[in-house]
Amino acid sequence: MNRISRHYPLYLFIATLFLTALACQAPERFTATQPDQEAIIQAAVATIEAEQSGPLPATFTSSSLAAADTSLESVLVSLYQQATPSVVHIFVRDFGITLGSGSGFVFDTEGHIVTNNHVVTDGSEFEVAFADGSRALATLVGTDVDSDLAVIKVDANDLPPNTQPIPLGDSDAVLAGQFVIAIGNPFGEVSSMSVGIISGLGRTLESQRTPEEGNGRYSLPKVLQTDAAI
Structure with missing residues (x-):
């Protein structure tokens, strides 16, 4: 305004x-x-x-x-229009039972997709839906509980022709007050976009480790806070 x-x-x-x-x-x-x-x-x-x-x-x-x-x-x-083809909808299942879904983005032309750890938790089967309607099975490459990140991979041949890796920015150059855009699939709604600003810098993200897993006090520093809800 x-x-x-x-x-x-x-x-x-x-x-x-x-x-x-x-x-x-x-x-x-x-x-x-x-x-x-x-x-x-x-x-x-x-x-x-x-x-x-x-x-x-x-x-x-x-x-x-x-x-x-x-x-x-x-x-x-x-x-x-540029980013949506590379933002995917991930369906997570275990023994054929759907556990949930989440968002991710295409990281490279080899089929690696970055998502959140909480999206893939407890899942054994992963299916990726692209913006053009095509789907592909994916395998879990790795997870990081502390940063809430995960990587899955589809076959490179399953990437739609118009899919390009999302370029990564420099988080150290971000300033409070700058515009920010979030694109994802909240509550199963495909390709939703919201706009906001960077509300704060240097926030911390608590680890999702349970006490049984140990290291429960770890937190990720230098997290960017935004009011652009997904």
Whole structure:
């Protein structure tokens, strides 16, 4: 949302400064003939109201705001179209029984797919659904409980023709306040996108290890916080 700020304090400060200057410069013998203070205040208020009702500055015209909105929409549409073919829906089963599903993204042209550890936990069979509707079986390559990451792999020949690996960014260069986009399959809804901002840096993610597994106090540092929900 673009916020148009009105400079009320500035106008009020200028009016107050002007009145103070008049009071300091006026000779004492003319005190009795000075204008009524109430009239001066009313005149100042009228000036402020006139400023408020005037046209918006050129930099905040409705056309410029509309152009900015259109530009942002174009960027979001383009990113969605580019990334969606490489975002997959993973179905997790065990002995033919569906345990759940989650999201992942194509990491390379060899068929490696990155997802979350909690998505594949307890699963023995994995099926990947691509954005074009095609499906492929996958095998579990490895997991990291502490970082909640996992890697599965489909045969490279099963990757759809328009599938490209998602390029990785530099998390050290991210700043709070920057836009962030999340694309996934929440609650089974395919290819959902939400937009937000980086809300904070340097957060920690507690390990999912159980006390029986040991190392339950471990936490992953330098996690990025975002309000873009999936």
